[in-house]
Amino acid sequence: MPAQCYICSGKAVFKRPKNSQAICKECFFEKFEKEIHETIINNKIFAKGDKVAIGASGGKDSTVLAYVLNKLNQQYKYEIQLVLLSIDEGINGYRDDSLETVKRNEIEYNLPLKILSYKDLYGWTMDEIVKEIGLKNNCTFCGVFRRQALDRGAMMLDCNKVVTGHNADDIAETVIMNVLRGDVARLRRCMAIMTGSEGTLPRCKPFKYTYEKEIVMYAYFKRLDYFSTECSYSPNAYRGNARAYIKDLERIRPSSILDIIYSGESLSFKDDVKMPTQGKCSRCEYVCSQPICKACVLLEGLNKGLPKYGIGKHHKKNKQQHQHSTSETSY
Ligand SMILES: Nc1ncnc2c1ncn2[C@@H]1O[C@H](COP(=O)(O)OP(=O)(O)OP(=O)(O)O)[C@@H](O)[C@H]1O
Numbered sequence: 001m002p003a004q005c006y007i008c009s010g011k012a013v014f015k016r017p018k019n020s021q022a023i024c025k026e027c028f029f030e031k032f033e034k035e036i037h038e039t040i041i042n043n044k045i046f047a048k049g050d051k052v053a054i055g056a057s058g059g060k061d062s063t064v065l066a067y068v069l070n071k072l073n074q075q076y077k078y079e080i081q082l083v084l085l086s087i088d089e090g091i092n093g094y095r096d097d098s099l100e101t102v103k104r105n106e107i108e109y110n111l112p113l114k115i116l117s118y119k120d121l122y123g124w125t126m127d128e129i130v131k132e133i134g135l136k137n138n139c140t141f142c143g144v145f146r147r148q149a150l151d152r153g154a155m156m157l158d159c160n161k162v163v164t165g166h167n168a169d170d171i172a173e174t175v176i177m178n179v180l181r182g183d184v185a186r187l188r189r190c191m192a193i194m195t196g197s198e199g200t201l202p203r204c205k206p207f208k209y210t211y212e213k214e215i216v217m218y219a220y221f222k223r224l225d226y227f228s229t230e231c232s233y234s235p236n237a238y239r240g241n242a243r244a245y246i247k248d249l250e251r252i253r254p255s256s257i258l259d260i261i262y263s264g265e266s267l268s269f270k271d272d273v274k275m276p277t278q279g280k281c282s283r284c285e286y287v288c289s290q291p292i293c294k295a296c297v298l299l300e301g302l303n304k305g306l307p308k309y310g311i312g313k314h315h316k317k318n319k320q321q322h323q324h325s326t327s328e329t330s331y
Pocket residue numbers: 054055056057058059060061062063085086087088089146163164165166170
């Protein structure tokens with residue numbers, strides 16, 4: 001006999017990963033959306049009149065984010081303006097295809113879309129960067145450039161907030177990675193549902209408590225149009241290890257992901273664990289915690305034909321003076 005939905009006793013379609021409760025499709029939609037709405041309200045993520053840029057990659061997380069935020073905005077009258085902002089990293093056969101998905105979503109969700117490319121902003125595509133640097137450190141370039149590109153794009157659009165589709169799995173992985181690296185400053189920062197300091201736009205993660213599996217199920221049952229191919233350049237071994245470790249834990253204890261997040265939120269930090277003090281990059285004037293921002297350092301290396309400048313030994317020396325300043329996107 002098929003399992004019964006724990007809410008309405010109807011026919012369950014799957015078990016919720018965080019608590020193994022069987023649930024039917026309609027109750028799942030309602031619960032999923034309600035939980036995100038509660039996260040938004042409890043954390044005061046939006047205020048009336050906000051103009052919010054949704055980091056839209058065309059992947060499952062940001063597609064579901066755009067769909068759900070659009071729905072909740074109408075349903076609960078947040079009175080916010082939503083725009084899709086896509087960064088074209090210049091990865092042939094990957095980002096060009098995923099951007100086609102975002103273009104279809106622009107029409108389907110009736111949300112304006114802006115596409116901004118690395119080529120226009122930095123003069124380099126990721127394909128060109130990978131030719132220089134190889135496959136080992138390319139995620140560093142991509143993460144640093146994307147982070148800044150999203151901010152710049154949002155500012156061009158007069159947005160006052162950026163939201164991304166980082167989900168509970170991503171955050172639990174980041175917590176574990178930062179613990180294992182001993183990167184306490186980042187550990188402190190990665191827990192925040194909303195980050196940003198003077199001069200940068202607040203960046204929010206409405207899916208902080210939402211399991212990736214549920215995002216996939218939601219997209220599947222709603223038949224949302226998203227692009228599901230992995231980036232051809234992302235080996236990212238360290239995050240992969242953290243992910244495998246958490247998946248192992250989850251098999252024994254399904255609530256592991258939320259438990260890790262909860263533990264991270266409950267940590268208290270010594271006073272000497274400082275968040276970086278923000279200033280302005282002396283070259284591009286973008287907000288940063290060093291005299292020259294990471295994007296400009298990486299760019300200088302590329303333009304001088306020294307692509308490892310900024311990620312090699314030189315960087316390690318800097319790291320001893322300041323807390324870690326880069327890696328792949330871990331905000
Ligand atoms: N090229 C991009 N343009 C705009 N936003 C992006 C882009 N890449 C990533 N993001 C934002 O950062 C979030 C996390 O990105 P990540 O690369 O970890 O992808 P992901 O977990 O596969 O998410 P998604 O399924 O949305 O692609 C995305 O959900 C999206 O909001």
